[in-house]
Amino acid sequence: MGIAERKIRQKEEFKASILEAAWLQVLADGWQSLSIRKIADAIEYSVPVIYTHFENKEAILLEFTKEGFQKLADQLQGVKDQHSDPSVQLEAIANAYWDFAFEHKEYYQLMFGLGIPACEMVNQIAEMKVMTMIMISTIKEAIEGSENREADYFLKYHTYFSILHGIVSIQMIQKEGKPAEEKRMILQDAISGFIKSLIIK
Amino acid sequence: MGIAERKIRQKEEFKASILEAAWLQVLADGWQSLSIRKIADAIEYSVPVIYTHFENKEAILLEFTKEGFQKLADQLQGVKDQHSDPSVQLEAIANAYWDFAFEHKEYYQLMFGLGIPACEMVNQIAEMKVMTMIMISTIKEAIEGSENREADYFLKYHTYFSILHGIVSIQMIQKEGKPAEEKRMILQDAISGFIKSLIIK
DNA sequence: TACATTTGTTAACACCGTTAACTATTGTGC
DNA sequence: GCACAATAGTTAACGGTGTTAACAAATGTA
Numbered sequence: 015m016g017i018a019e020r021k022i023r024q025k026e027e028f029k030a031s032i033l034e035a036a037w038l039q040v041l042a043d044g045w046q047s048l049s050i051r052k053i054a055d056a057i058e059y060s061v062p063v064i065y066t067h068f069e070n071k072e073a074i075l076l077e078f079t080k081e082g083f084q085k086l087a088d089q090l091q092g093v094k095d096q097h098s099d100p101s102v103q104l105e106a107i108a109n110a111y112w113d114f115a116f117e118h119k120e121y122y123q124l125m126f127g128l129g130i131p132a133c134e135m136v137n138q139i140a141e142m143k144v145m146t147m148i149m150i151s152t153i154k155e156a157i158e159g160s161e162n163r164e165a166d167y168f169l170k171y172h173t174y175f176s177i178l179h180g181i182v183s184i185q186m187i188q189k190e191g192k193p194a195e196e197k198r199m200i201l202q203d204a205i206s207g208f209i210k211s212l213i214i215k
Numbered sequence: 216m217g218i219a220e221r222k223i224r225q226k227e228e229f230k231a232s233i234l235e236a237a238w239l240q241v242l243a244d245g246w247q248s249l250s251i252r253k254i255a256d257a258i259e260y261s262v263p264v265i266y267t268h269f270e271n272k273e274a275i276l277l278e279f280t281k282e283g284f285q286k287l288a289d290q291l292q293g294v295k296d297q298h299s300d301p302s303v304q305l306e307a308i309a310n311a312y313w314d315f316a317f318e319h320k321e322y323y324q325l326m327f328g329l330g331i332p333a334c335e336m337v338n339q340i341a342e343m344k345v346m347t348m349i350m351i352s353t354i355k356e357a358i359e360g361s362e363n364r365e366a367d368y369f370l371k372y373h374t375y376f377s378i379l380h381g382i383v384s385i386q387m388i389q390k391e392g393k394p395a396e397e398k399r400m401i402l403q404d405a406i407s408g409f410i411k412s413l414i415i416k
Numbered sequence: 417t418a419c420a421t422t423t424g425t426t427a428a429c430a431c432c433g434t435t436a437a438c439t440a441t442t443g444t445g446c
Numbered sequence: 447g448c449a450c451a452a453t454a455g456t457t458a459a460c461g462g463t464g465t466t467a468a469c470a471a472a473t474g475t476a
Contacts, residue, residue, distance in 0.1 A: 062424075065464095071319075079342075080461065100360060103356075105410065108375075122387070126330060126332055128384055141280075144284070153305065176386075178309055178312050180379065181377040182317075184380050201310070207412035209302050264455065
């Protein structure tokens with residue numbers, strides 16, 4: 015009575031082949047270029063068959079998002095297990111997180127909804143430099159009036175800016191939830207930590 | 216001979232009316248819902264007239280991106296001027312940055328290419344919780360073995376995660392540029408600062 | 417063999433950005 | 447005032463997107 019099981023197996027294989035074709039497209043031209051029609055073309059079936067295996071395009075992307083979080087969690091657990099001191103673990107996890115993001119760029123962008131039009135333009139926006147200069151000059155002044163005068167102000171600027179953007183964009187993704195009061199504390203915590211490490215040796 | 220000037224002025228007004236219609240659409244349904252056709256509909260002209268004022272859709276979005284950075288820089292400069300101590304300034308700038316992002320969500324998302332499909336789904340992804348748990352448990356352990364045992368581990372987790380994501384996504388937007396060596400230093404700097412403020416009172 | 421179910425197809429709908437080809441309107445030189 | 451050139455604005459199309467209704471072909475069952 016293996017014929018029902020064979021059918022299920024074939025269905026799974028079909029689903030897998032859809033995901034494989036989709037992933038090849040994502041790797042080739044980024045996930046914004048992914049289209050149902052291209053997938054159908056790649057697997058040499060008509061378009062609607064895809065909808066018998068996935069509710070819609072988003073469901074396909076969701077699959078990759080889950081896969082991404084699984085892979086990421088695996089890698090983080092892996093490096094955590096290599097150390098015993100929690101502080102060292104936190105450092106190792108941070109590095110592994112960074113590695114994952116850049117070794118699996120497509121996954122990461124999908125997981126956090128990154129990289130649309132601005133991606134290409136943000137580099138050539140002169141207007142951004144004003145903001146940059148305000149931040150850099152303030153950091154420079156802070157360093158000069160501190161006991162840590164040999165600090166690299168450009169490095170510190172990047173850190174400062176990255177912390178700000180990280181906090182904002184994470185909170186933007188997690189739509190609502192916590193009250194604003196609580197949210198602001200995260201900012202407060204991160205920035206006070208940054209400033210301390212900036213001005214104290 | 217004011218007729219040439221009137222023409223220029225009218226052209227400017229037309230351009231402005233396009234941007235205004237576009238912005239209303241963005242405010243109403245987010246910038247992913249913006250389409251040339253909807254703009255044309257709103258200003259009651261045919262589609263191609265828009266292309267006589269803007270090269271393409273991206274140029275319209277670019278206009279808003281510039282506007283956004285200008286507004287942001289203004290606000291940051293404004294709060295910086297209200298203080299004299301650089302450390303206080305850095306804190307005020309951080310708060311103003313946060314305020315800008317959430318008071319002008321659409322601008323911010325445009326400026327940093329945020330919020331595509333994942334935005335809606337990232338909340339309901341069970342797979343993410345594994346990663347979350349790894350980070351939280353490590354932070355908890357670090358706190359318990361530190362001299363700062365009353366630290367809020369959940370707050371610290373958010374800070375940690377936000378810093379990681381911020382560094383990664385900023386570096387992903389600024390495609391290439393610095394060598395990997397230098398990039399990793401930003402991570403190193405931010406994380407070592409975080410860990411210090413985590414375990415030291 | 418006759419029927420029902422599954423499987424896959426074609427063709428359409430309603431959108432999208434972009435552009436070529438055309439018309440109506442305006443301004444200019446005679 | 448009139449013919450001509452320049453401008454402004456139009457329609458209609460091209461090629462693309464996600465999604466689905468209607469249909470045909472293959473398969474399994476009675």
